[in-house]
Amino acid sequence: MKTFKKILLQEHEMPAQWYNIRADMPGKMLPPIHPATGQPIGPADLAPLFPEELIRQEVSTERFIDIPEEVQDIYKIWRPSPLVRATRFEKLLDAPVKIYFKNESVSPAGSHKPNTAVPQAYYNYKEGIKRITTETGAGQWGSALAFATRFFNIDLNVFMVKVSFQQKPYRQFMMNTWGADVVASPSNLTEAGRKILAEDPASPGSLGIAISEAIEMALQDENTKYSLGSVLNHVLMHQTIIGEETLRQFEKTDDYPDVVIGCFGGGSNFAGISFPFLRNNLKEGKQTRLVAVEPESCPKLTRGEFHYDFGDTIGMTPLLPMFTLGHKFIPPQIHAGGLRYHGAGPIISQLLKDNLMEAHALHQNECFEAGVAFARTEGIIPAPETTHAIAQVVREARQAREEGIPKTIVFNFSGHGLVDMTAYDHFLKGELSDYSITDKQIKDSIARSSVAIVAP
Numbered sequence: 452m453k454t455f456k457k458i459l460l461q462e463h464e465m466p467a468q469w470y471n472i473r474a475d476m477p478g479k480m481l482p483p484i485h486p487a488t489g490q491p492i493g494p495a496d497l498a499p500l501f502p503e504e505l506i507r508q509e510v511s512t513e514r515f516i517d518i519p520e521e522v523q524d525i526y527k528i529w530r531p532s533p534l535v536r537a538t539r540f541e542k543l544l545d546a547p548v549k550i551y552f553k554n555e556s557v558s559p560a561g562s563h564k565p566n567t568a569v570p571q572a573y574y575n576y577k578e579g580i581k582r583i584t585t586e587t588g589a590g591q592w593g594s595a596l597a598f599a600t601r602f603f604n605i606d607l608n609v610f611m612v613k614v615s616f617q618q619k620p621y622r623q624f625m626m627n628t629w630g631a632d633v634v635a636s637p638s639n640l641t642e643a644g645r646k647i648l649a650e651d652p653a654s655p656g657s658l659g660i661a662i663s664e665a666i667e668m669a670l671q672d673e674n675t676k677y678s679l680g681s682v683l684n685h686v687l688m689h690q691t692i693i694g695e696e697t698l699r700q701f702e703k704t705d706d707y708p709d710v711v712i713g714c715f716g717g718g719s720n721f722a723g724i725s726f727p728f729l730r731n732n733l734k735e736g737k738q739t740r741l742v743a744v745e746p747e748s749c750p751k752l753t754r755g756e757f758h759y760d761f762g763d764t765i766g767m768t769p770l771l772p773m774f775t776l777g778h779k780f781i782p783p784q785i786h787a788g789g790l791r792y793h794g795a796g797p798i799i800s801q802l803l804k805d806n807l808m809e810a811h812a813l814h815q816n817e818c819f820e821a822g823v824a825f826a827r828t829e830g831i832i833p834a835p836e837t838t839h840a841i842a843q844v845v846r847e848a849r850q851a852r853e854e855g856i857p858k859t860i861v862f863n864f865s866g867h868g869l870v871d872m873t874a875y876d877h878f879l880k881g882e883l884s885d886y887s888i889t890d891k892q893i894k895d896s897i898a899r900s901s902v903a904i905v906a907p
C-alpha cells in the first residue's frame with residue numbers, strides 16, 4: 452500500500468503535450484459568430500488581435516498539441532507542481548474521504564494563470580510581436596502575463612479596473628516589478644476610455660471597459676496584440692498541463708478520483724484539472740464526476756441561459772455560444788473577483804449542456820469558512836476564488852459521511868490568498884454579506900443584453 456503526503460513528479464516526467472478536449476467531445480460545438488454579418492467568424496477576423504498559432508489552436512481539433520521546449524523550460528521554474536494529500540483537513544472533516552489537492556499556488560504569480568500566460572507570450576514573440584495589451588480586474592491575470600512577457604522582451608500594457616487599482620495596489624506593484632506598464636481604466640490613453648471619462652470623470656471602471664481599452668490599443672499597431680486569460684479554447688487547453696500531471700501523479704498512488712472539483716470564473720482552472728479525467732470517462736469508461744463551483748452572486752452555470760452572447764460588456768468580441776447571465780450583468784462586489792464573469796467558455800457550456808459535468812453555486816461566507824478551516828489545518832491560505840472549491844469538498848465529505856459511502860476527491864488549489872488578506876479581514880470581523888440574485892434580475896439582465904444578429 453503506497454501512501455504519500457506529497458506526490459511529486461521529476462522534471463523529466465512533466466507532460467510534453469497539452470490535451471485538446473475538442474478531439475473527444477461527443478456534442479458538436481456551435482461556431483463563434485460575427486455580430487455584424489451573422490456569419491461564423493474565420494481566422495482572418497481574429498488575426499488583428501491574436502498571433503496565428505493561437506488562432507490555429509483556438510480552432511484545432513487535434514487531440515494533443517506539443518508544448519514548445521522554450522515554454523517547458525519556463526514551466527520548470529515551478530512545474531511539475533505537487534499533488535498533496537490533505538490528511539489534516541480530512542481528519543477535521545471526519546468523513547470517509549481521501550482528499551487531494553493540486554497545488555497551483557506555487558507559481559511565481561501565485562496562481563494557475565501563468566500556465567497560459569507563458570505560451571501566449573511565447574507565440575507572440577515567435578511572430579515578432581513587440582507589445583501585448585490586456586485587462587485585469589484584481590490583478591491576477593495581469594501579474595501572470597507581466598511575469599511571462601518578461602522572458603521574451605515583450606512590453607505589456609495592462610488596463611486595470613480603476614476601483615481595484617486604487618483599493619488593491621499590491622498586484623499592481625508585482626506587475627511593475629516584472630516591468631509592465633499598468634494604468635487605471637478608464638484611462639485617457641484610448642478613445643473608449645476618454646468617452647467614459649467625459650461622461651463620468653469619477654467612473655470606477657469595469658472589466659468590460661478595460662477590455663475595450665486593451666482591444667482598441669492592440670488594433671492601432673500591427674506589432675501589438677491582445678491577450679485573454681480565460682474562456683477561450685486555447686486558454687483552456689494550455690491549462691490541461693494541470694490535469695495531465697495529476698493523472699500521472701495518481702498513477703503513483705493506489706487511488707483514482709471519484710470527484711474532481713474546481714472553482715469557476717471563465718473555466719480555465721476547472722478545465723485544466725478536469726479535462727484529462729473527462730477523456731478517461733469518455734474513452735476508458737471511468738466515472739469520475741467533474742464539479743465546477745461558482746459564486747451564488749454570479750451563477751451563470753446553474754441559472755444562466757445557453758445562447759449567443761458577447762464575451763465583454765461593451766460588445767467588441769465575436770458572439771460566443773455560452774451559458775450566460777447576459778453580457779451587461781454586473782455581479783455584486785464579492786471578494787472572489789476572478790469569479791465575477793457573466794459567461795462560461797464555449798467548450799464548458801457545451802459539456803454542461805451534454806451533461807458531462809455538474810455545477811454548483813455557493814455563498815461567499817460558506818466559502819471563506821471552508822478556506823479558514825483549510826488554512827488552519829493544511830497551513831496554506833487559499834485565494835478567495837479557491838475557497839469555492841474547498842467549500843464544495845466540505846459538502847462532498849458531509850454527504851459521504853451521511854451516506855456512509857467512501858470517496859476520493861481531488862480539487863484544484865488554483866491560487867494562494869496572500870495578496871487578498873483584506874477579504875479575510877472582513878470575513879473574520881463578520882463583515883461579509885451573501886448576495887442572492889433573483890430570477891427576475893437574471894431575466895432582466897438577459898433581456899437587456901439580448902443581441903440582434905444582423906443578417907448579411
Ligand SMILES: *Cc1c(COP(=O)(O)O)cnc(C)c1O
Pocket residue numbers: 562563564591592680681682714715716717718719720721789790834836837865866867
Ligand atoms: C482567475 C482565477 C480564477 C478563475 O478563473 P478561471 O479561468 O475560471 O480559472 C480562479 N482562481 C484563481 C486563483 C484565479 O486567479
